[in-house]
Amino acid sequence: MTSARWQIGAGALPRWLHPGAWWVWALGLATAASRTTNPLLLLLIIAVAAFVVSARKPDAPWARSFGFFLRLGVIVVVVRVLIQVMFGAAIGTTVLLPLPGIALPTWLAGVRLGGDVMLESILMAFYDGLRLATILVCIGAANSLASPSRLLKSVPAALYEVGVSVVVALTFTPQLVIDVTRVRAARHLRGRATTGVRAIAGAAMPVFEGALDRSVTLAAAMDSRGYGRRGSQSAAQRKGSAALLLFGLVAACIGSYGLVAAGSPLLMDAPMLAFGIISCVTAITWSARGSVRTRYRPDPWWTSEWLVAGAGILAAACFLAARWWMPMSLDTAFDPPAWPTLPVLGLIGIAAAITPAFTAPPIPATVVLARTEEPEWQVAR
Amino acid sequence: MIRFEDVTITYSGASRPALSNVNLRLDEGELVLVVGRTGSGKTTLLRAMNGLVPHFTGGSLSGRILVGGRDTATHPPRELADLVGVVPQDPSSGFVTDTVEEELAYGMECLGLAPDVMRRRVEETLDLLGLNDLRNRPLLSLSAGQQQRVSIGAVLTSHPKVLVLDEPTSALDPGAAEEVLAALQRLVHDLGVTVVLAEHRLERVVQFADRVIVVPGDAQPLVIGTPAEVMRLAPIAPPVVELGRLAGWSPLPLTVRDARRAAGPLRDLLVGHTPPLRAIDGGLGSESLVETTDLTVRYGQRPALRSVSLTIRGGEVVALMGRNGAGKSTLLHAIVGLRASAGGSVLTGGKDPRNLRGADLVHAVGLVPQEPGDLLEATTVTDECRAADRDAGADHGTTRALLALLAPDVIDTTHPRDLSEGQRLLLALAVILAARPPLLLLDEPTRGLDYPTKARLVEVLRDLAKAGHGIMLATHDVELAAEVATRVVVLAEGEIVADGSTADVVVSSPMFAPQVAKVLAPEPWLTVSDVLAAIGPLLLRSHAPTSGDAVG
Numbered sequence: 051m052t053s054a055r056w057q058i059g060a061g062a063l064p065r066w067l068h069p070g071a072w073w074v075w076a077l078g079l080a081t082a083a084s085r086t087t088n089p090l091l092l093l094l095i096i097a098v099a100a101f102v103v104s105a106r107k108p109d110a111p112w113a114r115s116f117g118f119f120l121r122l123g124v125i126v127v128v129v130r131v132l133i134q135v136m137f138g139a140a141i142g143t144t145v146l147l148p149l150p151g152i153a154l155p156t157w158l159a160g161v162r163l164g165g166d167v168m169l170e171s172i173l174m175a176f177y178d179g180l181r182l183a184t185i186l187v188c189i190g191a192a193n194s195l196a197s198p199s200r201l202l203k204s205v206p207a208a209l210y211e212v213g214v215s216v217v218v219a220l221t222f223t224p225q226l227v228i229d230v231t232r233v234r235a236a237r238h239l240r241g242r243a244t245t246g247v248r249a250i251a252g253a254a255m256p257v258f259e260g261a262l263d264r265s266v267t268l269a270a271a272m273d274s275r276g277y278g279r280r281g282s283q284s285a286a287q288r289k290g291s292a293a294l295l296l297f298g299l300v301a302a303c304i305g306s307y308g309l310v311a312a313g314s315p316l317l318m319d320a321p322m323l324a325f326g327i328i329s330c331v332t333a334i335t336w337s338a339r340g341s342v343r344t345r346y347r348p349d350p351w352w353t354s355e356w357l358v359a360g361a362g363i364l365a366a367a368c369f370l371a372a373r374w375w376m377p378m379s380l381d382t383a384f385d386p387p388a389w390p391t392l393p394v395l396g397l398i399g400i401a402a403a404i405t406p407a408f409t410a411p412p413i414p415a416t417v418v419l420a421r422t423e424e425p426e427w428q429v430a431r
Numbered sequence: 432m433i434r435f436e437d438v439t440i441t442y443s444g445a446s447r448p449a450l451s452n453v454n455l456r457l458d459e460g461e462l463v464l465v466v467g468r469t470g471s472g473k474t475t476l477l478r479a480m481n482g483l484v485p486h487f488t489g490g491s492l493s494g495r496i497l498v499g500g501r502d503t504a505t506h507p508p509r510e511l512a513d514l515v516g517v518v519p520q521d522p523s524s525g526f527v528t529d530t531v532e533e534e535l536a537y538g539m540e541c542l543g544l545a546p547d548v549m550r551r552r553v554e555e556t557l558d559l560l561g562l563n564d565l566r567n568r569p570l571l572s573l574s575a576g577q578q579q580r581v582s583i584g585a586v587l588t589s590h591p592k593v594l595v596l597d598e599p600t601s602a603l604d605p606g607a608a609e610e611v612l613a614a615l616q617r618l619v620h621d622l623g624v625t626v627v628l629a630e631h632r633l634e635r636v637v638q639f640a641d642r643v644i645v646v647p648g649d650a651q652p653l654v655i656g657t658p659a660e661v662m663r664l665a666p667i668a669p670p671v672v673e674l675g676r677l678a679g680w681s682p683l684p685l686t687v688r689d690a691r692r693a694a695g696p697l698r699d700l701l702v703g704h705t706p707p708l709r710a711i712d713g714g715l716g717s718e719s720l721v722e723t724t725d726l727t728v729r730y731g732q733r734p735a736l737r738s739v740s741l742t743i744r745g746g747e748v749v750a751l752m753g754r755n756g757a758g759k760s761t762l763l764h765a766i767v768g769l770r771a772s773a774g775g776s777v778l779t780g781g782k783d784p785r786n787l788r789g790a791d792l793v794h795a796v797g798l799v800p801q802e803p804g805d806l807l808e809a810t811t812v813t814d815e816c817r818a819a820d821r822d823a824g825a826d827h828g829t830t831r832a833l834l835a836l837l838a839p840d841v842i843d844t845t846h847p848r849d850l851s852e853g854q855r856l857l858l859a860l861a862v863i864l865a866a867r868p869p870l871l872l873l874d875e876p877t878r879g880l881d882y883p884t885k886a887r888l889v890e891v892l893r894d895l896a897k898a899g900h901g902i903m904l905a906t907h908d909v910e911l912a913a914e915v916a917t918r919v920v921v922l923a924e925g926e927i928v929a930d931g932s933t934a935d936v937v938v939s940s941p942m943f944a945p946q947v948a949k950v951l952a953p954e955p956w957l958t959v960s961d962v963l964a965a966i967g968p969l970l971l972r973s974h975a976p977t978s979g980d981a982v983g
Contacts, residue, residue, distance in 0.1 A: 199529055217528060224571055225523075235769050236805035240862065241793035241822050252808050259848060260804075264524045271525030274481050275586065276512030276541035342543035346536030347550065 055352045062354065062411035067106070069196030070204055071355035072406075075102075076192030077306075078362025079403050082369035082396075083184040086380040087177040090390045091400070092184045096123075098404045099191040105407040107194055119190020123183030130179030134171050137163065142170025142385045173384040204349060206334040209295060214277075218268065222261070229257045279342050291337040298329025357409040361402045368399030432593055432625045433457040433480055438494035440475055440484060449475045451650040453494075459592070460623040462616070464630060464640035464658070466667070468881045469851045471648030473629045474520075477595050480627065481515035482508045499592055513542050516586030520597040520879075522578040523570070531573075531581050532557075532566045538589040549588075556584045559614055575602040576755035580611060587618070594618065596628040600635055601878050604754045604907045605942050608635055615639070631881050634669035634910060634946055637662065638686040658685050667882040670910060671946040673959045677970060690950045697962075698951060704965040706956050709917045709933060718781075719744055720870040720901040721766050721796070725775030728758075728765050728925075735761040736925045738775065745869060748896050749903040750916035750933070752943055758925040759905035760801065763872045766903075767798045780869065790824050790866070797868035801875045803859035807847040812858065815847055816865075823866035834861040837891055853884030860891070871895060873904040877911050889915050913937060913945035913957040933957065 054063050076099075083095050100116070107113050151165030199220065205213040233253045234244045243249045272278075305323025372380055372395035379393035435455035441448040449472045457463055467473045478484040482503035485492045496503040499514045508517075516538075519525040528534045535556055539549045557563045560580045565573065570581065579602055586594065594615070600608035616639055618624040630636045637643070643661040645654040654661060662672045663683055671690045675683045678697045684690035719742045728736040736758045743749055751759050764770040765777055768784030777784055780795035787795055800806065809815040816830035823829070834841060838857040847855060856876060863871065877885050892915050896902055906912055912919060912933065919936040921929040921943065929936045934955035937943045948957050956962055963970075 203533075214527070220529065228571070232800075232802070233805050235764075236800060237808075238769065238792070239767060239798050239800070240806060240819070241789040241791075241866070243789075255808055255810075256805060267519055267521065267524040268527070270483055270487050270508075271517070271519050272527055273487060274483060274508040274512060274515070274517040275527070275538040276509050276589070277527075279509045279512065279541060279543075343540055344543050344546060344549065346533065346540055346546065346553070348546070 055350075058354045058357060058409045058411070060408070060412060064412045064414045066108075066197070066200060066349060066413065067195075067358060067410050068204070068349040068351050068355045069201040070349075071351070071358040072196040073192045073201070074359035075362030075403070075406055076188045076195075078359075078364070078366040079191075080185045080188035081306075081366040082399055082403070083181060083188060085369040085373050086396065087181055088380055088382050088390045088393075088396070089177055089180055090392055091380070091396045092177075092180045094400050095184050095403070096187050098400055099187050101404060102407045102410075103191050103194055106410050106413060108197070108413045110197065112198055113194040116190050116194040119187055119193070122190075123187050126183045126186065127176065127179035130182070131172055131175045134175030135167055138171055138175065140165060140168055140171060141174060142168045144169040144387075146172065169387060170385040173387055177382060177384065200349060203345070206295065206330075206337070209292070210343065222264075225264070226257065226261060229260050233257050233260075288337065291333045294329055294336070295333035298326045298331075298333060300326070301329060302326025354409055354411050358406040361405045361409070365399040365403040368395045368402065372396055372399075432459050432461075432499060433627075434495075434497040435479075436495040436497070438479065438492065438496055440472075440479060440490060440492050442488070442490040445490075448650050449490075450479075450646075451652075453653060455644070455653070455655070457593075457625055457627065459625055460619055461641045462619045462626045462628075462639055463642050463644060464628060464633075464636055465644045465646060466630070466633065466665075467646030468648055468883065469853060469879075471646045472650070473646045474597060476644075476646060477597055477627060477629055478517070479503070480593065480595050481511050481517050482506060483517070509541075512538065512591075513589060514591055515593045515595060516589055516591035518582050518586055518594070518596040518599060520601075522575075522582035522602075525582060525585075526570050526578075529569055529571075530566075531562060531568055531570060534570060534581055534585050535562075535588050538585060542589055552588045552590070556588050559587070559617075560584045561610065574756040576604060576607040579603055580607070583611065583614070590622075591624070593625045593627065596626070598630055598879060599628060600630065600632060602755075602875075602907075605635075605909060607755060608632075608907075612636060612639055631879070631885075632908070632910075633667070634671065637669055637672070659683055669946060670959050671950060674947055674950060674962065677959060677963060677967075679970070687946055687949045690946075694950050698954065700966055700969060701951065701954060701956065701962070706934065706954075706961045707964055719778075720780060722778045723762075723766070723775065724778075726762075726765060726772050726777055727774035728761050728770050729773045734773075734925055736765065739922075739925070739927055740775075741920065741927065741930070743870065743901045743903055745899045745901050746896055746917075747901050748892060748915050748917045749901075750912035750919045751903055751905040751922065752907070752909075752912060752919060753922035755907075757922040759922055760874055761925075762922070763798055763874055763903070763905055766870075766872060767796050768792070790822075793823055793863075793866035793868060795868060796870040796872065797863035797866065798872040799856065799859050799863055799874065799876060801878070803856045804847065806859045806862055807855070810846055811843065812841055812845050812847060812850075813843045815858065815862065819862040819865045825865045825867075830861050830865040833864050834858060837861055837887075851884075852879045853881065853887075856880070856884075856888070857891075864895075869899070870901045870903075873902070873906075875906060876904055877906065877908045885911065909937065909943050909945050910958075912943070913948070914960075919943070 057063065079095060079099060083092060086092065103116050107116065145166045146169050147167040149164055149166055152163040154163060199217065202213045202217055230253065233256045234249070237249060237253060238244050242252070301322055303326070305319050305326055308319030308322065369380070372393055376393060379391055380396065382388065382390040433455070435453045438453040439448050439451045453476070465473050465476060475484055478488065479492070479496055480498060484490065486507045492504065498511055501511060501514065503511065526534055527537050532553060535553045536549050539552065557566055560583065562580060562584060565577060570578065573581065579599060583596070583599065599611055603611060612635065615626050619626055628636065637658050640658050643656060643658050645661060645665060647654065659682060662668050662685065671687055672683060672685065675690060675693070680693045684693055722742045724740050726736055726739045727734060739762060751762065753759055761770060765772060766779055766784060768779070768787055771785060779787070782795070784792070784796065807815055809818055813831070816834060819830040820827055834857065837860060838854050841850065841854050841858065847858060850858060876888060880888065889911070892902055916933045918931065919929065919933050920927055921936060934957060937945065937957070938948045938952060938955045944952070945957055947959055947962065948955070
């Protein structure tokens with residue numbers, strides 16, 4: 051028997067994959083998508099994301115967001131095309147639909163209102179919209195594959211305080227919703243209106259007082275359970291490592307944005323990204339050394355995690371390499387329109403990106419994460 | 432373990448200290464019960480034990496409090512977290528994470544325990560408190576009793592030397608309360624943990640305590656002693672102790688078991704007497720105030736009520752009992768139209784409550800919810816009363832006059848949030864009663880109430896029933912049900928499993944029988960006052976009771 055550490059795919063013990071691995075995979079896929087306007091490649095990427103999600107999506111409320119992102123993608127494409135039709139500059143010569151246009155003053159050159167609908171400009175807008183939609187779908191895939199609360203649990207010790215505030219906010223929000231329904235129900239019991247401005251104003255008072263009371267109690271409870279115990283580090287050291295981490299994150303963001311956004315020089319972005327990552331790692335190791343805190347059942351980073359994250363990185367690398375050596379294959383000509391081709395490097399990248407559907411361990415089956423009850427009260431309508 | 436040396440605590444802005452000159456020594460492995468009226472300084476005493484007073488609340492502390500050798504003046508609560516575990520009064524407000532398992536681990540993560548230790552302790556605690564089936568559940572989806580157990584478990588995992596609990600069983604049904612108390616006792620016996628708990632429901636806890644601390648309030652000195660010593664003289668005592676005082680038993684029994692052994696002569700004395708009937712003056716009203724027929728309510732797929740048929744008439748006081756999550760609140764909500772039925776019908780005052788709005792609703796039925804504060808929106812008591820008059824279409828001053836009857840000591844200019852728990856409940860009750868609804872529903876009215884306030888509530892409910900109101904109260908408080916109810920309905924899994932006169936239902940039930948019934952079974956005596964009314968003069972002749980005010 052191989053140890054659990056090495057087991058991959060359907061034969062592995064059911065467990066949650068490290069949320070970081072899913073995010074690396076999804077961001078890699080998004081990077082790949084950002085490098086191309088080839089509709090065949092983009093649709094393949096969407097298909098891959100959907101396939102992996104359907105293979106490894108848990109049955110939890112937060113996991114239902116993928117469908118939402120798909121719909122959002124459709125809307126993005128439609129809106130992009132509509133904007134092109136209504137305001138975009140005329141490109142090409144193939145008139146699909148002759149429409150009257152409005153002549154604008156010369157100082158508004160470049161902006162157009164109405165006018166003939168050209169095939170070429172619609173194709174351009176469609177490819178562009180599809181690329182954005184694909185990036186969104188990749189983010190949506192990460193959202194539904196990785197539990198947000200598990201991701202927050204994995205935040206490095208240097209960002210622990212921020213993580214706690216987010217977790218507390220996440221628990222407070224549903225509580226607030228319950229409070230609102232409860233107070234509305236109480237208004238109903240007093241024979242008062244439960245809708246309208248006056249009702250909202252009347253209900254706001256008890257709800258906010260309740261929230262305030264609760265935060266004071268929560269602060270007391272956290273304090274008495276040891277939140278913020280002194281570690282071996284001084285306050286200055288803690289602040290220093292937090293600052294270094296934030297700085298590193300910003301640098302890494304700028305660097306990765308450069309990689310994602312086409313057009314900026316690779317030679318500037320790569321060092322920026324590397325520098326950011328090094329700062330982050332330094333800050334994390336530095337603060338981990340002084341922290342008293344430990345983690346309960348941290349998600350391990352085993353072979354499956356390497357394979358999933360690696361698949362995403364490989365996909366991104368293939369597309370980046372393709373852009374370097376054969377840039378034409380990733381772009382589809384729209385003026386004059388031409389059939390998109392299927393570049394080998396792109397196909398290799400996409401084939402790599404689909405492997406998590408087979409290499410990620412199955413998700414635990416018996417877990418019930420969904421809220422099993424509705425809010426306490428239901429106001430009559 | 433804990434030493435108070437001449438401790439005086441004064442909150443800023445207060446004219447007199449909340450606690451003055453407290454000297455106290457709690458040893459390892461003791462279970463100490465703290466009793467006292469609401470607002471007497473009980474909570475201050477508890478919170479001083481881990482430094483929340485004064486580090487968190489402000490105010491000044493003179494004297495010295497040592498916990499396991501650490502001075503709370505120099506150690507804020509977080510530096511005492513490995514020694515003292517505090518379970519807050521309202522468990523849900525103290526949760527930091529979102530699922531049961533993570534909540535249990537949170538305290539240990541803060542203390543920096545090794546992962547394998549954490550894992551083991553979480554599993555042990557899940558078993559200890561019977562939480563294993565809930566381990567992955569979101570905390571918000573748990574019932575009140577389950578939340579209370581999680582909240583206790585969450586501090587237990589840190590293996591504190593001292594466990595401080597503020598009314599741990601107030602939201603629990605009798606069964607769940609016994610489980611929690613049994614778990615606490617196991618900690619005291621097996622692990623030598625010192626447990627300090629404040630509780631109003633003495634009948635549940637006094638037999639477990641090694642010592643009792645009475646906090647009299649008004650900065651009076653504390654009374655500390657063994658339960659037997661303290662109970663002999665205390666103005667408030669559980670029914671079993673009151674019965675013992677009445678019958679002149681010595682030593683005074685604290686448990687039903689001891690009392691039963693001493694009760695032979697009393698049972699003989701009671702032969703030939705019958706408990707006073709809970710007859711309703713003027714008899715039952717002929718028309719039903721609410722009638723449910725095969726009522727079914729669902730939450731999504733899960734049925735919360737199954738085929739419940741129930742009729743309540745004027746003059747009845749119905750106690751609705753059952754486990755946490757048995758469907759008690761759901762039934763009350765369905766009667767006021769907050770829940771749609773998925774089958775069967777509800778007729779409240781002859782109409783479907785889902786269609787009742789505004790004045791029609793408040794004149795047909797009134798519900799005091801579990802959190803009475805939800806009903807209160809105004810910033811002063813006066814404004815609240817005026818608003819209630821307007822809502823009910825009642826004459827100006829109606830609500831204020833009602834409140835003066837229910838709670839004479841409430842000050843007009845107070846903010847409703849600053850009232851005590853009991854005063855807030857009575858204000859909410861006055862607000863609801865302003866419309867004179869023939870049917871009055873109360874959801875867990877005695878949660879967090881001290882004995883005097885509870886006695887007041889009992890009087891109020893009796894008077895209302897006499898005046899022809901129909902009353903239904905969902906409650907876990909068996910003593911309250913025994914005092915006031917004419918009829919008891921027991922729900923389990925959303926079904927009615929028992930419905931009958933109070934004596935018929937509770938005497939034979941191990942879970943819902945009041946202490947007096949357990950002592951005097953099989954005869955259907957429910958309360959000390961019933962016994963007193965029947966054979967009081969006989970008893971007074973045969974013994975000299977230890978205390979004249981035995982029955983308050």
